[in-house]
């Protein structure tokens with residue numbers, strides 16, 4: 035079976051590998067100059083700071099307590115490169131001071147009564163008293179038809195607005211570039227959903243998350259050399275499995291017909307039409323909506339309704355002397371800035387503190403690697419300035435938050451990720467199910483990627499593997515036609 039995979043991000047590459055392993059003749063087409071999508075490394079200009087030094091400019095870590103990503107890492111022969119962040123924790127910048135992210139909280143919600151004390155400092159005494167009063171706040175049933183709720187409204191109702199503003203918002207802003215009041219609890223903080231669904235209070239019940247088993251793996255993992263190295267390993271595995279990968283190929287239309295699928299690529303005046311027996315679409319929601327318009331209009335409509343956020347990542351190397359707080363055993367792994375603080379940066383990752391392999395690589399040069407993140411949904415204007423301006427403003431903000439002069443990096447680069455992060459509104463699970471149902475009705479067609487089950491790397495890998503199972507189940511069901 036000839037299968038074309040449209041999109042060579044993580045979902046497309048994993049899907050292609052699984053299909054090739056099943057004996058399919060696979061071609062991956064990606065619009066960009068390089069595959070990998072939001073898994074991306076940058077090296078230019080870094081040679082002088084270390085041979086082969088590269089930095090992740092998109093995703094930089096993965097959840098290790100879900101199996102998909104660490105399993106893939108092992109399968110690709112990278113188990114020895116698997117690393118975990120050091121013990122440093124992030125800070126929250128609030129009301130002119132920096133506070134450690136309170137231990138024992140889940141997206142800002144204390145997991146039990148004992149963890150409430152950890153909120154003191156970041157929250158005022160009155161705000162903490164409001165948190166403590168949570169069991170006395172009458173519960174509100176959730177809408178059974180939606181079977182979901184926005185994280186922000188629910189947390190504010192139970193614990194007070196300050197918890198949302200000072201904790202939940204910066205944490206969700208870091209992952210989704212979204213707002214707590216607009217994000218689905220079942221997608222973004224599923225551990226809260228059983229309490230919300232059962233209309234139960236939190237603090238007088240059992241802990242929200244059971245304490246981890248002593249032998250549980252750390253929550254997060256990375257790869258020595260950057261998680262972007264996963265892309266190279268996937269490309270090698272794809273080549274070994276006989277798959278073809280083409281870059282710089284934008285698919286503009288997808289049409290089913292009695293002899294299989296026709297995929298239109300190339301410049302509009304001189305299109306190149308490629309044919310396949312089956313197609314796996316692994317592109318972001320807006321592109322998927324466009325390509326599905328003819329073959330699966332109901333799925334296209336659902337995907338077209340999925341909003342996305344644009345962000346920029348400013349990667350820098352800064353002389354360690356300019357950031358004295360980042361040296362020593364008490365150094366934090368980064369900081370989060372709540373939107374109520376009205377700053378440009380929403381997060382900074384002190385990558386050379388967070389990742390010991392990177393600290394060791396940069397130690398001889400007495401440099402820190404710092405990543406600054408800018409942009410939340412609906413705030414595209416904050417990204418509309420040139421790279422030098424954006425970098426200078428973000429560094430001024432960082433210096434201000436840390437109480438040091440604006441750092442002057444010896445190297446920096448800006449990567450803009452337009453429309454990169456899907457915003458899962460309440461009810462997203464039903465939307466993803468509707469997309470899958472509509473696509474499954476079309477033999478030889480499947481969809482995968484961050485639009486469906488989650489933005490995290492394990493969820494994206496899972497979506498690709500599920501799509502391949504679906505595709506192989508329906509592809510033999512007869513010729514495709516509308």
Ligand SMILES: Cc1cc2nc3c(=O)[nH]c(=O)nc-3n(C[C@H](O)[C@H](O)[C@H](O)COP(=O)(O)OP(=O)(O)OC[C@H]3O[C@@H](n4cnc5c(N)ncnc54)[C@H](O)[C@@H]3O)c2cc1C
Pocket residue numbers: 040041042043044045046063064065066068069070071072073091092093094095096097283284285286316317318321345347451454455482483484485488489490491492494
């Ligand atoms: C700045 C940033 C930081 C992140 N950090 C983390 C992190 O630390 N940990 C984590 O788990 N997740 C992180 N994420 C999320 C994660 O990186 C993504 O959810 C995931 O990589 C998405 O993979 P994907 O394959 O679904 O899509 P993508 O990576 O977007 O890949 C889609 C591919 O499709 C191609 N394409 C698009 N349209 C067409 C077309 N018409 N024809 C052909 N090709 C097309 C694109 O060029 C692209 O290569 C981050 C995301 C961003 C933006």
